[in-house]
Amino acid sequence: MxxxxxxxxxxxxxxxxxxxxxxxxxxxxxxxxxxxxxxxxxxxxxxxxxxxxxxxRAASDANVAQLTAWASERGLELAPHGKTTMAPELWRRLLDAGCWGITVATPWQAQVARAAGVDRILLANEVVDPVGAAWLAAELDAHPELELACWVDSAETVAVLAATRGESPIDVLVELGGEGGRTGARGVEAALAVTDTVVAAPRLRLRGVTGYEGSYGADRRPETVARVRGYLAGLAALAERLLDAHDLADPIVTAGGSTWFDLVAEELAPLVGRARVVLRSGAFQAHDDVFYTATAPLAxxxxxxxxxxxxxxxxxxxxxxxxxxxxxxxxxxxxxxxxxxxxxxxxxxxxxxxxxxxxxxxxxxxxxxxxxxxxxxxxxxxxxxxxxxxxxxxxxxxxxxxxxxxxxxxxxx
Structure with a gap:
């Protein structure tokens, strides 16, 4: 909105x-x-x-129409990454086209999204800055209609959010990482341990799991595809175990940059129906002539x-x-x-x-x-x-x- x-x-x-x-x-x-x-x-x-x-404009609109239709055919939701454009008007077009929400990477970007009237936000990062965490808690208290979830990948990140003051719970997704990747608990067992810490924190509400497969390769060589598939299979296994162990309201499983959303759709397909499976691809709205032209799975x-x-x-x-x-x-x-x-x-x-x-x-x-x-x-x-x-x-x-x-x-x- x-x-x-x-x-x-x-x-x-x-x-x-x-x-x-x-x-x-x-x-x-x-x-x-x-x-x-x-x-x-x-x-x-x-x-x-x-x-x-x-x-x-016409090219951008056609790109949005193409990916929203592709995702809908597979039962997937879209929360495109708003950091690509940081353009509220382009975010509005995504939401008007049926995207479930907007993804951001920092509390400040979330503040911009709120200023633009976005009321469903994935904050795809660990929020450990006390100023950002305090704003997040206050914003949730002030706007009950707001749906905002951020990432956690360790007991320390859980502790920062758990220390905030407020009445509304803070929704979190446990992030899975892998060796050589970016953030994220290293391995399914480590991620499940973080989940236990979230469940024990009254200020937090567990909403599901998340990951970013783009850290594991950006070309279409067979060995890269296999590595990305392996990471996504681990994310799917984590989601299955979490959903089996916890009765979550409207659970979310999310991944997907602008290169590997086809593999995300394939590997997470068994979760459609059990959880809201959300792709966070963002570059498609503008696309490019080099990197994504060579790596994106759609034309x-x-x-x-x-x-x-x-x-x-x-x-x-x-x-x-x-x-x-x-x-x-x-x-x-x-x-x-x-x-x-x-x-x-x-x-x-x-x-x-x-x-x-x-x-x-x-x-x-x-x-x-x-x-x-x-x-x-x-x-x-x-x-x-x-x-x-x-x-x-x-x-x-x-x-x-x-x-x-x-x-x-x-x-x-």
């Missing part, structure tokens, strides 16, 4: 800002006007400054595109663009060259490095690309694209001819 405009504004979430100098790449001619007003005028992308990150459409301008061609085989580390992600892969803004192919052109404000492209000397030309880039890993932009232009047909801006998405980073 999205908050009303008044409620959002009262918590400093201005989802329809007055455009200004804080909004990178918005031209000064549009400053001083509401984003919604400008969006209604459908300005061409060419009127905006470069570099410019845009979201193709989503990349919805993010960067428009960047040639600022120099100092050598025949070298081009510099005006988009750099401050504008595009590089933590997993460098961006890829797609085409020019007027649709020309650029055979052999590739990004080889990013500086703070430049992309270095090598290309054959005979390929025509001049200073002032605009190049379209595809990105890898949308999570680290959104956090470089406080306002993202939404367009129709980002990679077609003469795309127009039809909206703006505000991020909260």
């Amino acid at each position: 999205a908050a009303s405009a008044d409620a959002a504004a009262s918590l400093d979430l201005d989802l329809d800002p007055v455009l200004g100098v804080r909004h990178k790449s918005v031209p000064p001619a549009l400053w001083g006007r509401r984003a919604s007003e400008v969006a209604g005028e459908r300005h061409p992308v060419g009127e905006f400054a470069t570099p410019l990150l845009v979201l193709d 989503f459409t990349p919805a993010l595109t960067v428009f960047a301008r040639v600022v120099a061609r100092p050598e025949p085989g070298l081009v510099l663009l005006d988009a750099g580390k401050r504008d595009v992600p590089m933590d997993l892969d460098l961006p890829v060259v797609l085409q020019t803004a007027d649709g020309r192919a650029l055979p052999g052109a590739r990004v080889v490095a990013l500086n703070d404000q430049h992309a270095r492209i090598v290309l054959p000397a005979e390929v025509a690309l001049a200073v002032g030309d605009v190049v379209l880039l595809g990105i890898s890993h949308p999570c680290t694209a959104f956090d470089r932009w406080r306002l993202i232009a939404e367009v129709e047909g980002a990679r077609g001819s003469n795309p127009r801006v039809v909206g703006f998405v505000v991020t909260a980073f």
